[in-house]
Amino acid sequence: MYSKYNFSGIEEHLEHVSTCPLCGGQKHSQLYSFQPFEVVRCTHCSLGYLSPRLTEEAIMAHYRDPGYFEGSGGYGYEDYRLQEAGLRLSFQRFLRILAKKSLTGGSLLEIGCGPGLFLDEAREYFSHRVGTEFSADIAQQALKFADKMIVGGLEHLDETDCFDVIIAINVIEHVYEPISFLTSICNHLRAGGMVILVTPDLDGLWRRLFRSRWPSFKIPEHIIYFNTTTLRQLGTETGLKEMDFFGFTQIFPLSLILDKLYIRNAPSLFQRLLIPVPYTMICSVLRHID
Ligand SMILES: [Zn+2]
DSSP states (O other), X not given: OGGXXXXXXXXXXXXXXXXXXXXXXXXXXXXXXXXXXXXXXXXXXXXXXXXXXXXXXXXXXHHTSGGGGTTTTSSSOSOXXXXXXXXXXXXXXXXXXXXXXXXXXXXEEEESOTTSHHHHHTTTTOSEEEEEESOHHHHHHHGGGSSEEEESSGGGSOTTOOEEEEEEESOGGGOSOHHHHHHHHHTTEEEEEEEEXXXXXXXXXXXXXXXXXXXXXXXXXXXXXXXXXXXXXXHHHTTEEEEEEEEEEEEEEXXXXXXXXXXXXXXXXXXXXXXXXXXXXXXXXXEEOO
């Protein structure tokens, strides 16, 4: 989380964002300050975004570092491996919901798949599973869970690679140009295919409750903050049809929840206690219009 980082010497990598990354509006109001960063809200479309923020070049260096997933890179997951059991249970629950809504089957692309746990859990739901990941080392780990792994972003896919479902979990909040990102996704979607975006809800219960201490204010990595209105607008701008919005339940070790609440020195036994936390994120399902 933000408070753990030392931001000294990063001023040269900061940039101010003069127009809203979603609607291009120039007016915003301040929501929270995380010096030297600020979360602001677009007056026109209600998108939350970070300004100033780190340049994309500066943050990309962290995403390519395998330490990002172990918390040793300064930014990133506290301990991805410790959370594995909770993540797998969260994904199993999520996949059961997707299957019930007839959103599974065919070929799957996961953008930013990390070590590939979702792809592994999705094995029985999709006949072909492909992942993309910026870190070459982490992509190598994920290969055992996928039919194919791509190191880098969507631009590294073959032009002709198309999928029935493209999913991005905890990704869109990191994206500097969300409209062009979603447009690139659409270029790899089969006719009638679906995009599933899972992202923290800026106007959800947990942000209202915790305000500036909301754990999804992962500063400086999370640069845009959506709600259902702005996710709907993102879909419309890209020519996608809104299908469904529903809450995403995450299952965390209790020790991690306490850590997010600034309660330190929890007994190590707590790390094995897994607690479901409902509606930590919104899942938006957008369909390609034939
Ligand atoms: Zn806007």
